[in-house]
Each structure stands twice: as structure tokens, then as C-alpha cells.
Amino acid sequence: xxxxxxxxxxxxxxxxxxxxxxxxxxxxxxxxxxxxxxxxxxxxxxxxxxxxxxxxxxxxxxxxxxxxxxxxxxxxxxxxxxxxxxxxxxxxxxxxxxxxxxxxxxxxxxxxxxxxxxxxxxxxxxxxxxxxxxx
Amino acid sequence: xxxxxxxxxxxxxxxxxxxxxxxxxxxxxxxxxxxxxxxxxxxxxxxxxxxxxxxxxxxxxxxxxxxxxxxxxxxxxxxxxxxxxxxxxxxxxxxxxxxxx
Numbered sequence: 416x417x418x419x420x421x422x423x424x425x426x427x428x429x430x431x432x433x434x435x436x437x438x439x440x441x442x443x444x445x446x447x448x449x450x451x452x453x454x455x456x457x458x459x460x461x462x463x464x465x466x467x468x469x470x471x472x473x474x475x476x477x478x479x480x481x482x483x484x485x486x487x488x489x490x491x492x493x494x495x496x497x498x499x500x501x502x503x504x505x506x507x508x509x510x511x512x513x514x515x516x517x518x519x520x521x522x523x524x525x526x527x528x529x530x531x532x533x534x535x536x537x538x539x540x541x542x543x544x545x546x547x548x549x550x
Numbered sequence: 551x552x553x554x555x556x557x558x559x560x561x562x563x564x565x566x567x568x569x570x571x572x573x574x575x576x577x578x579x580x581x582x583x584x585x586x587x588x589x590x591x592x593x594x595x596x597x598x599x600x601x602x603x604x605x606x607x608x609x610x611x612x613x614x615x616x617x618x619x620x621x622x623x624x625x626x627x628x629x630x631x632x633x634x635x636x637x638x639x640x641x642x643x644x645x646x647x648x649x650x651x
Contacts, residue, residue, distance in 0.1 A: 439648060441567075449651070473567050513570065538573040542551040547648045 434545040436460060437468045440475035442550065444494070445485065450478045451493050453550030458496075461503035468507040468544070469500070470537065471529070476514045481526045497527045511537050551576070552644035556584040556651070559596035565589050566599060568650045572607055579608040581632070581640055587615045591624040604628050612637060 590611035
């Protein structure tokens with residue numbers, strides 16, 4: 416009987432079903448609200464003990480570059496939060512090699528440890544997910 | 551896996567960025583909706599984007615969006631057209647999907 420829960424079967428949830436969730440981050444951090452909203456959803460997802468992966472593609476790689484200082488634009492610098500994800504057992508962070516290279520960046524420019532994947536590797540990782548959420 | 555793109559190839563590089571991370575195995579599919587339907591048309595500089603993956607992945611375009619833009623007679627051969635019901639079927643048929651917002 417799932418009518419009262421909007422069709423969500425909480426019995427199954429409590430039985431410990433773990434799905435592969437991927438959060439795809441493709442936007443630079445301050446020009447739009449996508450990056451911050453995505454990060455908040457990632458933090459929420461940590462409460463559900465799922466198999467979570469974060470990927471940074473395209474301008475999304477700018478979310479995790481070192482040296483962000485936002486005081487002068489009067490916006491919260493949320494980049495340190497990516498470093499806290501480890502504490503929530505979110506440790507699978509991936510970056511697309513081509514996205515870094517196109518922007519003249521290397522992993523040394525990033526404020527978190529990531530695994531760098533080429534396009535084929537990224538395609539395989541995406542295809543094997545149960546749920547993909549895009550920000 | 552189903553990939554959904556909704557931006558014109560002339561506005562930004564979303565379609566190109568999408569195409570490079572589509573697997574060419576396990577029934578990968580691309581659905582073009584909204585302004586991305588311009589990429590489904592022939593006789594323009596964006597045509598080669600899709601020519602490169604034709605036959606490797608399935609490509610669909612949303613008919614109502616093509617028609618709304620007057621592009622219905624310019625569709626590249628081999629691109630399958632779907633209506634809203636077909637859109638829903640595509641989402642249901644695939645294991646997962648990525649919307650390239």
C-alpha cells in the first residue's frame with residue numbers, strides 16, 4: 416500500500432536497496448545557481464546511504480578549482496564544502512579529462528582528489544548508473 | 551542510456567559535449583527537443599555533428615518542436631521522429647537518462 420506515500424515503497428527502502436546515483440555537474444559556480452543547488456542535493460543524498468558518484472564535466476570543473484574568493488561579489492564561497500564530502504562518505508569524484516584540458520587546468524588546480532576519466536570511461540560510468548541527476 | 555539535449559548547436563556546445571560521452575554500445579540513444587531540434591536538420595554547418603554518430607547510436611527528434619519551428623521538412627535522413635507519447639516511451643525503455651540542461 417503505497418498510496419499515502421506518493422507511490423514510494425518505504426518497505427523496500429528500509430530493506431537496504433542501494434542504487435547507483437550519479438550527480439552530473441556541468442555549470443560554473445557563480446553565474447547560475449545550479450552548482451550550489453546540486454551540491455545541496457548531493458549532501459541530502461548522503462543521508463540515504465546510496466552509492467553516490469559526482470562527476471564534473473564541461474564548465475562544471477570550475478566548481479572545484481582552488482583559490483575561489485567570493486567576498487567582493489557578496490556571494491557565499493561554497494567551494495570548501497566539496498572538501499567536506501569525504502566526511503559524508505561521498506568519495507567518488509570524477510572529472511572529464513577533456514574538460515580539464517580544454518580549460519588549461521590540471522588536477523593540481525583542483526581542491527579535491529578526483530579520478531580523471533577520458534570520454535569513453537565517462538560514458539561507461541554514466542551508462543551503468545541507476546539514476547542520473549543533472550545540474 | 552538516453553541522452554536528452556534541448557539547446558541549439560549554435561547557442562552553445564552542449565550537443566558536442568554530450569556526444570563525446572555517449573557510449574556506442576548497449577543501445578545508447580539521443581533525443582533532441584526544444585531548440586536542439588535545429589541540430590536534426592540538414593543543409594547547415596551543424597549537420598556534421600550528427601553525421602559522425604549516425605548508425606552508432608539511435609537519434610530521435612521531438613516532432614512537435616520541429617513542427618513548431620517550421621523545420622519538419624528538413625530533417626536529416628535516419629533521425630526518427632517521436633511525439634510526446636514516444637518521448638515517454640523512450641524514457642521508460644532506457645535504464646537511465648541524462649538531461650543536458
